[in-house]
Amino acid sequence: MSSSRTVNGLYTPYLRDCPENIEPIEATIEGQVPTWLSGCFLSNGSGGFKFGSNKYQHFFDGPALLRKFTIKNGRIVFEAKYLDTETLRQNRKHNRIIVTEFGTRGYPDPCKTIFERLENFFLMKDLFNDNDQVTFWNISDQLYAVGETPKITQIDQKNLETLKRVDLRDIISISTAAAHVHTDRDGNIFAMGNTINNYNIVRVQKSDSHPSGLDLTIVGRIPVSRPLSPSYYHSFCITERFFVFIEQPLVLSVPSLLWEHYSGGTNSRIMNWRPEFGTQIHLLNREDGSIWPIVYQSGPFAFFHTINAYEDDDHVVVDICCYRDAGILRTLTAEAMQKASSSREEAMRQAELAKSQAMRFVLPLHPGSPVDEKRKSATNLNHLKYSQSSAYFVSKYASQVNIIPEPLTTNGPVMAEMPTINYLKNGQKYRYFYALRRRQKDLLLQLMKCDTLKKRQKIWFQNDYYPSEPIFVPKPGSTEEDDGVVLSYVVSEVDEHDGFLLLLDGISFQEIGRARFRASSSHLIPQFHAIFLPDHGLQHSTDSHPPEHTHTH
Numbered sequence: 178m179s180s181s182r183t184v185n186g187l188y189t190p191y192l193r194d195c196p197e198n199i200e201p202i203e204a205t206i207e208g209q210v211p212t213w214l215s216g217c218f219l220s221n222g223s224g225g226f227k228f229g230s231n232k233y234q235h236f237f238d239g240p241a242l243l244r245k246f247t248i249k250n251g252r253i254v255f256e257a258k259y260l261d262t263e264t265l266r267q268n269r270k271h272n273r274i275i276v277t278e279f280g281t282r283g284y285p286d287p288c289k290t291i292f293e294r295l296e297n298f299f300l301m302k303d304l305f306n307d308n309d310q311v312t313f314w315n316i317s318d319q320l321y322a323v324g325e326t327p328k329i330t331q332i333d334q335k336n337l338e339t340l341k342r343v344d345l346r347d348i349i350s351i352s353t354a355a356a357h358v359h360t361d362r363d364g365n366i367f368a369m370g371n372t373i374n375n376y377n378i379v380r381v382q383k384s385d386s387h388p389s390g391l392d393l394t395i396v397g398r399i400p401v402s403r404p405l406s407p408s409y410y411h412s413f414c415i416t417e418r419f420f421v422f423i424e425q426p427l428v429l430s431v432p433s434l435l436w437e438h439y440s441g442g443t444n445s446r447i448m449n450w451r452p453e454f455g456t457q458i459h460l461l462n463r464e465d466g467s468i469w470p471i472v473y474q475s476g477p478f479a480f481f482h483t484i485n486a487y488e489d490d491d492h493v494v495v496d497i498c499c500y501r502d503a504g505i506l507r508t509l510t511a512e513a514m515q516k517a518s519s520s521r522e523e524a525m526r527q528a529e530l531a532k533s534q535a536m537r538f539v540l541p542l543h544p545g546s547p548v549d550e551k552r553k554s555a556t557n558l559n560h561l562k563y564s565q566s567s568a569y570f571v572s573k574y575a576s577q578v579n580i581i582p583e584p585l586t587t588n589g590p591v592m593a594e595m596p597t598i599n600y601l602k603n604g605q606k607y608r609y610f611y612a613l614r615r616r617q618k619d620l621l622l623q624l625m626k627c628d629t630l631k632k633r634q635k636i637w638f639q640n641d642y643y644p645s646e647p648i649f650v651p652k653p654g655s656t657e658e659d660d661g662v663v664l665s666y667v668v669s670e671v672d673e674h675d676g677f678l679l680l681l682d683g684i685s686f687q688e689i690g691r692a693r694f695r696a697s698s699s700h701l702i703p704q705f706h707a708i709f710l711p712d713h714g715l716q717h718s719t720d721s722h723p724p725e726h727t728h729t730h
Contacts, residue, residue, distance in 0.1 A: 182619040182640050187527055187590070188236060193673055193700040194225040195242055197366070199257035201235075208690030210251045211323045211662060214651055216711040217334060218246040218664050220645065220704035221312055221322055224259055226511070229272040234698065235280025235445055236509035239266050241310030241322060243337045244704060246678050246692065249712070253692035255680060257699075260322055260330055264308045274307050280445035280510065293574035307342055311356045312706035314506060316366055317383040318711075325411070325463055326532050326700065327354045329654065331390070334710060341390075345370065347394040351377060357412040357482075360653050364576065367420070369413055373403055378461060397466035399424075399459050403701065406433045409448060414486035414495055416604045419469070420461040421486045422493055426454040427479045427503050450503035452477035458540060458580070459493060473540045474571060479503045484535060484596040487606045488524050493540040496585065496652060497630070498593045498612070504530030505591075511699035521619075528590040528620055535593035535612070535627065536582035539566040546575050563630065585629050590615040593627065595646035595706070599658050599683075609659045610648040624665055624679075624687045635686035637679075641670045645704045649683060650711075659683045666704050667691075673700040 187611050224242025226233050233239055241260035245255055259265060261490040264276040305326035314321040314329065321329045323517035345354055351370030358368045358381065364664040366381040375398040386391035397424055401407045406428040414421035433447040455477055460469035484496035506528040507513060541558040557570040564583055568576035571577035579590065587654040596612040609627070611669040614625045616638065623638040625646050637644075644665045649659040661683040 182616075182621040182670075184518075184641060185521050186514065187531065187620060188514050189505075189518040190668055190670060190673075190701075190703050191223060191236060191239075192226055192511070192514055192518065193702050194227060195257065195699045195702055196225070197699060198259060199255070199696050199699050201254050201256040201680065202694045202696065204246075204253045204255055204678065204694040206253065206692055207677075208680070208688065209501075209584065210692070211652075212251065212712075214293075214650065214662055214680075215249050215526075216709055218248065218394055218620050218644065218648065218666075218709050219313060219334070219667055220244045220671060220707035221310055221706035222645075223310055223702060224257075224418060225702070228268045228274050229282075231274040232511065233278065233281045234511045235278065235443075236511075237310075240268070241308055242702070243332065245337055245465050246664075246666075255676075255678070255688065255692070255694050255696075257338070257696075258337040261310060262307045262309070263342075264306045275703040276308070277441070277443060277704055278306070280306065281482075282441060287431070300381045301671075304322060304719075311691040311703065313708050314358055314366070315360075315708060315710070316381055316391065317364075317384060318498075318638070323354070323356055325354070325356050327351060329354075340386075343389045343391060345391075345393060348387060348389055348391060349379065349395065351379065351393075351395075355410055359413075359415040361415065361604070369410065369414060369422070371401075371407060374401055375399060376407070376410070376422055376424070378422075378466070379693070392472035397459065397463075397468075399468060402457065403428070404667050406449070406451065406454075408430070411481045412483045414483045414604075415495060416486050416488050417494060418463055418488060418666065419486075420463060421483075421493065421696060422459045423460070423480065423497065424457040424459060425479055425494075426451045426456060426477045427455070442527055445506075446580075448503070448506065450479070452453035452502065457539065460493065460540070469542075471540075471542075471544070471578055473538070473578050474569075475538065475580050475582065477502070478536075479505065482594065482596055484593070484612075485598050485603060485607055486608050487604060488542075489606055491542050492559065493542060494561070494564070494609070495540065496595060497536055497537045497538065497582075498533055498596055499536045499582070500531075500533045503535070517720065524620055528540065528615065532588055533592045533594060533730070534588040535596070535610075537564060537566050537585050537629070538580050538582045539564050539568060541568050541578065542567070544570065544575070544578060546664075547573050551689060555703070581696050585632060586614075586634065587628060589617060590620060592623070597647055597649055599649050599651050599661065601651060602658060607658060608619065611649055611663055613644065613646065615727075617676045624686075626659075626661070626663075626683075630650070637681055637686060637688065639667075641672050642667050643703055644679065647681075648707050648709050651684075657684070664707075666707065666708060668701040668703055673715060676701040
């Protein structure tokens, strides 16, 4: 390997365009593919940055492109297909950006009458679109591409064809939906969605009676602290007894939402950083949906992804990838991405805005009363000997506990982002997680394995190559948490047609193989999130373990 990276930027490969679907390409295997590894590695993310002469203005805006690696008998085949959305159809029809995205304002559809446009405004039909390019929901034998809206799209795992579109608002009264879900040990799927005054935990099940094919039930509600400024959330946590929701001070301004909708603006303008709100962590009892009587308060931080949470000796431990503020959002505009790609100095400046750190919060469940002589406010309520996190009563109130986190990693550019674990350990005490990080000297994106007990990391990198979210696949029958394979979709930063699927040993974090391919007619773009579906199909197992899944978020 060369000693340094030869290109600039933080997200430069995302500025590429994939003009068409990529037909199946059999990859060239370098190294080995474990004989037990058999199934599909699916990833979701943006497929381009323009239509005609119109360019998208934000990292989150491009059309959904589904990538698939089929792994069987030591062979690996790659293909990619655009999600067949109404958004994509409209943009292609007019060869320009008709549909407004998170950070890009669309042009009015010239085929719509003024009355149709007024109807869309008053009914708020255009508030969300169906460009589901973030991740997947795996519900029984149904696979859905999802974004951060109530509109989700069912796809066929075998050929990546779009099957049908579902608007969750037709099933249940929620106005938004988080991208990430959780699967418990019994195969139940849990999501989150907002109503005006509540953050809601929603159980999602397959339905043979509802036209959508799904049944949604609210199983818990958390009151919104400030209804005009609800917290933004991309993920949450689950333990054996609790749902864990983090109410962060990165908020959505409802007045701004209404104004942007009225004026034809974008949702990126409604996100505000309000550090004076601080951060609150709420626990909901999974058995009856009741709110735990203690509110856990922390200093302000922003986050997208939780890592894991679990219960231990009358405490709840919550691990999160934390940003000190919302500066990361300023690095995700197209203008910022282009500036960073052309200037090392600008890239380094933006990297300071994108600094993050894996942090551990410990929440004592029964801390006693602050008026007890033995429980003075200066007494640390965290009794877990392996954690340096601390918790203290807030003044005289037993219902409020201030928590100070313990760092699990150093602080660095996108340190510990896109974290995943062995999902068999989701909601349970665990030791390892896998994530992305950047090398400080030149901002090269790397893969990391973090040992949360010893606070040590193992790193994989290759100069001028850009990995994506690492996915851990456990070895069948193994008793060790990290015995398995870590998969990551990697693209070249200098050759837009060059990429490979990387296979790392879960224990040593050393490369055991790669499936290399060239897409001669298309440019390769990194993914957002991915899943691995084993050959035994989409149906979740119902034994004592959760299904093989991908996200801890």
